[in-house]
Amino acid sequence: MLAAPLVAKVDVSSQTMTVYHHGQIVYRWPVSTARSGKWTPRGTWSGKWLSKNHKSSLYDNAPMPYAIFFRGHYAIHGTNQISKLGRPASAGCVRLHPDHAAILFHMTQSLGPKNLKVVIQN
Template sequence: MRLKLALLALAAFFASIGLAYATANIHIDLSTQTMHVDSSEGSYAWPVSTARAGYSTPRGSYAPTGMERMHYSKKYHMSPMPYSIFFRGGYAIHGTYATGALGSPASHGCVRLSPGNAKRLYEIVQSEGGSISITGAPPSGGARYARAHHRNAARYASLRHGRHAHAMAYAPIRHSHRDTVRGWQAEPFAAPYY
């Protein structure tokens, strides 16, 4: 009887090691805005976007709680979330079409990937399962935008409101093909239409 229990315990131990090995490990580093994935199919490192200033991506360890090939966010204007892997309530890892923002904080809290990488991750988690860990702190200050400073700030403010228009600081709105870059390139020195 003891031998059977010992063998059963040993079999359970090795089974748990096998299950732990088969699960893909997904690590998101908020500091570097990167995701590292270790799976039985290989290792990957991808840029991500996590929460921008005013929002947060939860830190901790999670297991996937649901998956949807295409989800639309009811909270954020039916925004598409391809290859969503939910891990905490409404938080998910998903694809984004705003790939230019990858590598810096840009989301409302989800972890965003390029659509191709999101599809690959979705397939890995679908076949192996996954464990998700999120660590680090978001880059300080998030995205920063340059602010224009003028010596004559009051003058520029009055120009925006139509007072004291000066030819060098104010150009009337024109509606022509030259209002586009291509139009200007075609006729850079043509007289403006008013």
């Protein structure tokens, strides 16, 4: 695995996130990535900045609790559309159950965003 204390690996084809802490799998959660017509970027980034009670500036102030931004407007964040987790539904961000988003947010906050690697692959 990547040499980072915390890794959030998103598998777009299975709509899951696997969280590694010091190389060990600690969580595996369902996610929602981009719905048809939208795009979730593929690649590897470090966490950039955190926003606990974020509201989308692009999508009608949509709630984005526990947002971890990793590339421009793209973030991992909680969603109130829990029933859609496990299938594509977002405008491009990686959506998590709010409880899971809070766990990842607090882990990232304690280690520092630059110590989070976000890996998104097909």
